[in-house]
Amino acid sequence: xxxxxxxxxxxxxxxxxxxxxxxxxxxxxxxxxxxxxxxxxxxxxxxxxxxxxxxxxxxxxxxxxxxxxxxxxxxxxxxxxxxxxxxxxxxxxxxxxxxxxxxxxxxxxxxxxxxxxxxxxxxxxxxxxxxxxxxxxxxxxxxxxxxxxxxxxxxxxxxxxxxxxxxxxxxxxxxxxxxxxxxxxxxxxxxxxxxxxxxxxxxxxxxxxxxxxxxxxxxxxxxxxxxxxxxxxxxxxxxxxxxxxxxxxxxxxxxxxxxxxxxxxxxxxxxxxxxxxxxxxxxxxxxxxxxxxxxxxxxxxxxxxxxxxxxxxxxxxxxxxxxxxx
Ligand code: DGJ
Numbered sequence: 619x620x621x622x623x624x625x626x627x628x629x630x631x632x633x634x635x636x637x638x639x640x641x642x643x644x645x646x647x648x649x650x651x652x653x654x655x656x657x658x659x660x661x662x663x664x665x666x667x668x669x670x671x672x673x674x675x676x677x678x679x680x681x682x683x684x685x686x687x688x689x690x691x692x693x694x695x696x697x698x699x700x701x702x703x704x705x706x707x708x709x710x711x712x713x714x715x716x717x718x719x720x721x722x723x724x725x726x727x728x729x730x731x732x733x734x735x736x737x738x739x740x741x742x743x744x745x746x747x748x749x750x751x752x753x754x755x756x757x758x759x760x761x762x763x764x765x766x767x768x769x770x771x772x773x774x775x776x777x778x779x780x781x782x783x784x785x786x787x788x789x790x791x792x793x794x795x796x797x798x799x800x801x802x803x804x805x806x807x808x809x810x811x812x813x814x815x816x817x818x819x820x821x822x823x824x825x826x827x828x829x830x831x832x833x834x835x836x837x838x839x840x841x842x843x844x845x846x847x848x849x850x851x852x853x854x855x856x857x858x859x860x861x862x863x864x865x866x867x868x869x870x871x872x873x874x875x876x877x878x879x880x881x882x883x884x885x886x887x888x889x890x891x892x893x894x895x896x897x898x899x900x901x902x903x904x905x906x907x908x909x910x911x912x913x914x915x916x917x918x919x920x921x922x923x924x925x926x927x928x929x930x931x932x933x934x935x936x937x938x939x940x941x942x943x944x
Contacts, residue, residue, distance in 0.1 A: 643712040645935045648880065648915040649903055654706060655715045662704045663902050663912050666742035666797065666886045668752075668776060673707050674888075675776045677741045677754065680704040680719055681910045688761060694846050695763065696906045699723070699734035703741045703754065705777050711888070711898070712937070720778030721754060721771050731758045731769055731785040738769070740827075740885065742798045743776070744806050752776050755798045755808060758785035766792035768808065795826035797886070799860070802832070807860055809839070825853065831887040831897055833921065838928070839864065840884045840899060847906035849878040854928060870899075870919075873932030880932055882915040895921050896941040899930045 640657035652660045662678025669675075681698045688695065705720035721741070724730040732738055737759035746753050751772045758769035767785035787793060793810050800806045809828045827842040837857045843850035852871050857864040871879055882901030890896035901915040918940045920929045933940070 645937050646712065646916050647935050648917060649913050652914055655713055658716065660706060660714055661910065662706055664740040664885050667888045668743045668745065669891055670745055670776050673709060674711055675743065676706040676708065676714060677703050677720065677743050679739055679741065683910065685907055685909045694906060696847060696909060697761065698909050700732055700736055700738045701734065717777040720773065721780035721782060732782050735761060737761060737763065740795055744798050744800050747804060754780050755796060757794055757796050759794065763794065766794050768793040768796055795828060797828045797830055799830035801860060827884045829884045829887045831889060833895065840887060842879065842883045847904040849881045849883060851877050852879040852884055870928050870930045872929050876932065880915055890938065890941065893941050
């Protein structure tokens with residue numbers, strides 16, 4: 619009997635040390651389930667990437683639980699409760715370690731902007747060199763999307779914890795889908811409306827899901843049309859100065875379902891570190907009736923050496939070697 623107990627104990631100890639290694643990702647496979655280093659699906663929607671001291675950090679909407687259509691909804695505003703903003707870290711952009719929920723929802727305060735009943739979308743984080751703080755900007759809204767504010771949270775570390783400060787309408791104007799871009803001189807710009815100085819662009823046009831990047835001396839903005847969670851055509855615009863004039867270049871996507879952005883919606887453009895002219899266009903493929911299972915479509919941007927024309931061709935499977943071939 620004693621022997622059996624000893625054997626059982628040894629077996630338990632041995633099991634305790636068994637470490638199930640999640641498979642290493644070798645390729646980007648748009649639309650497929652993308653697992654983190656622990657083997658769980660990455661849950662970071664409407665996300666943004668920060669590169670800081672040799673590591674990429676991916677922040678996104680942590681969508682957990684059932685998707686519902688509120689009974690008073692007059693349009694397809696499917697939702698999950700707000701749980702917070704997740705953070706993942708990576709050195710190679712393919713394998714992401716879950717760092718936890720960097721900004722947590724506040725369930726105890728029904729008046730909080732980030733109470734589970736509210737809307738928190740499209741978080742983007744920038745580093746403020748002067749204050750040494752990590753600053754998260756996000757779309758804050760009421761469940762019917764009438765509040766239309768930008769929310770701000772800060773942290774001392776890229777992985778958080780972030781402390782939510784407040785939400786407001788920058789320059790008194792509505793702010794919904796938003797992104798933040800830091801220029802080479804360290805100045806940060808919020809799209810759709812920044813502090814102090816602001817300009818209205820794309821007046822009379824309905825665009826959302828902005829993703830801004832700089833290539834050469836020009837600023838580019840990728841965006842989508844406004845059709846709720848449903849896909850539409852992407853559009854690229856260019857400007858010599860960040861405050862405009864912006865010129866619409868057209869739809870950069872090519873290949874099957876390009877006119878529907880491959881069933882995705884833009885959220886961010888990543889400049890690949892250590893590579894010249896290498897950018898990744900990141901899209902969400904929303905699953906409106908099961909938002910938690912929404913997928914990611916990351917595709918390389920192709921920049922023609924002679925003409926500088928930017929295209930985003932479909933690839934079912936690819937890795938960063940694609941940039942060597944250009
Ligand atoms: C499209 C936006 O881009 C998303 O972030 C989200 O706000 C949905 N609309 C809601 O329908």
